[in-house]
Amino acid sequence: MKSFHSVFQSPWLAYGFRPFFLLAAAYAPIALIPWVGSLLQQFTLPMAMTPLEWHGHEMLFGFATAALAGFLLTSIPSWASVQPIKGKTLAALVVLWLLGRLGFWMSASLPEVLVAAVNFAFPLSLIFWALPALLSEGGRRHLSIGLVLLAFVLVQGVFYLGWLWPGLVLPPLVLLNTAVNILLVLIALTASRIVRVVAMAATKETGQAAPLRLTPAREYLAITALIAYVVADMLAPGHPVTGWVALAAAAAQADRLSEWPWGKAMGRLYLLLLTTAYCWMVAGLVLVGVSALVDGLPGYAGRHALSVGAVGTAILAVFCIAGLRHTGRALLLPGIIWPALFMVVFTALLRTLVPVWWPEMYLLAGVGLPFLFWFVGFGLYLAGYAGFLVNARADGQPG
Amino acid sequence: MNRIHRRDFLKLAASSAVLSALPIHRAMAQSSTKLGAATPYGLPQVILTRALEDPAVQGRIPERDLKAWKDPDQLRAWLARAEVMLAATPTNVAANLYNRGVPLVLMNVNVWGTLGMLGLTERGRLQSVDDLAGRHVGVPWRGDMPDLVFRYLLGKAGLQIGRDLKVSYHSSPFETVQMFVARRLDVAVLPEPMRTATRLQAAQFGQVPAELDMQEEWARLTGEKPGLPQAGVVCRRELLDRYPEQVAVLQGAIRRAVDWVVAMPREAAVTGSQHSPLSTSVFEGAIPRTRIRMASGMESRKQLESFFTALTELSSGFIGGKLPDSDFYLPDPSAESGGQG
Structure with missing residues (x-):
């Protein structure tokens, strides 16, 4: 016992x-x-x-x-x-x-x-x-x-x-899309907490002199626009009004992104991971919006940009940042996370773009390769972090 | 986006006409005795695979290479470089390449009906195109043959997309299958063998979809005989000019392969599954649901022209802007004529 x-x-x-x-x-x-x-x-x-x-x-x-x-x-x-x-x-x-x-x-x-x-x-x-x-x-x-x-x-x-x-109740796929959209709100809220810290760390580490200023009003606008999109997409998916709301939400997120440090600081992987997730959110919302407004895109265009791109990359970012901070380590991500990030980005890129621009290669490039990249991406994370997660904190503290 | 892609394809196809005329390619073609052939996945692949294994072909053409093409651009490039001399292809792709200057001859048409619809029975009956009113229909490949045939039938039935029914386009029939099985579509327009794949997967989830043959609907709405000339085999003109006996042997082998597929669906299904991601049971279900019969190019001309004319009303780019002239069709020697099985 x-x-x-x-x-x-x-x-x-x-x-x-x-x-x-x-x-x-x-x-x-x-x-x-x-x-x-x-x-x-x-x-x-x-x-x-x-x-x-x-x-x-x-x-x-x-x-x-x-x-x-x-x-x-x-x-x-x-x-x-x-x-x-x-x-x-x-x-x-x-x-x-x-x-x-x-x-x-x-x-x-x-x-x-x-x-x-x-x-x-x-x-x-x-x-x-x-x-x-x-x-x-x-x-x-x-x-x-x-x-x-x-x-x-x-x-x-x-x-x-x-x-x-x-x-x-609502059809299952509408509810699943709503769940993805709610996770986007969570990413936006979490970014308010994490980005302020990691962006300051990145600018300091890279010696950027300009003070970092993240305007709360712009954050609130981004989150409010996102919530409006969640409601619209749940009640009227594919409707032109939902399309415009998605585009407005995309614009609000892009506006928020414009305040993030876009210089050398972006070379810091912990900031790049979060920024990549947020960029995917903008791209996905644009695609969802455009596909509701024009005839040429399939209705599901943008969904994988939001789920694989925004949510997937945000999860990898949280895995990496929290996995270091709470195991008593400095915020220096293992080099193996670079290819892991590329793998997740390639997964989202292929899953989003191949069905739209290269449908002839759907099976190989639209499904097979993204699965492989996703597998390798999270495999690399495990290779880099499994030791941190199963062993005691590096600084000897509890937790 | 597909439209942009198609325009690029057509530009590239036009430039291929110049490339295909360069002597270097002919020299390359002459230097090799191997017959390069290409086919898309599905029943055309089964037919061409069988034909290239025919003893008469093996005797006349000892070295053969059959590869799968996924994209008309890819096929155009192979044909333009004379890397491929023989290809199974949808008839509109063949006409398009011909009209853009790729020196082709349509040897035969052997697939005369692969399109159909599946409908969720709980959303109402599906006995004619008229029943699509008020439904949500999923269609793969916007602007391609299944879409144009579908829209032509809607027009004949007096139905208008947006006003009378909702249509969602998908990038791949594999997506249409999943959306239908998930009950996100009332009706799916699908070619075989994907239609059978859908039926089999839907059955796993307790669904028994209603089926509608689009060729029958075409016949009902136009007064023509059922059967649309959808796919066949082309060869580069120089193969016909330089080695007409090879073309005759190939044509005979394709005829025997078509007969074999119809007579031996189980064996044909095994061949199909060996060369594609789909299972034997899918091909086995698909073969009896596909109109397969051999008709030479010239013999198919009237029906092809009628089919192309109907669909170019919806998309002028469907066959490259005009009906192919008589050089497109393989002349019909008496030995190779007939076969309206």
């Missing part, structure tokens, strides 16, 4: 980001396999929902949710006076997440209600822990993040309602 007990004392269960960043990075390519198999007509696993819905669910409520859990379990204790979840409780959360994945992979042979309940129990547990912390005096200034998290979990719950009772 002693050795069993010592498992819960292991460094990899010492803080929330450790197991969830590891699991999310490992699951990122695994979750794609059934979808790529179905899309390329190679094999279709027995599933309780169609491959497209299964794919969207697992990338968002499997992979992205694990990354989100790691981020929140780590950042909230530093924002509010709340004890971090670790040890046995953290292990229980990990098991719950794994049971959710198992349920989805075996969804054809399990009761749908059970699969939905197990999957929904994970974000509910997270939110029951996070919301009181964010409502406390110390955490209140980060309450906006809690509300976005609540919206994300709500969409997940509605998704299950639609699965169990088809036709009761």
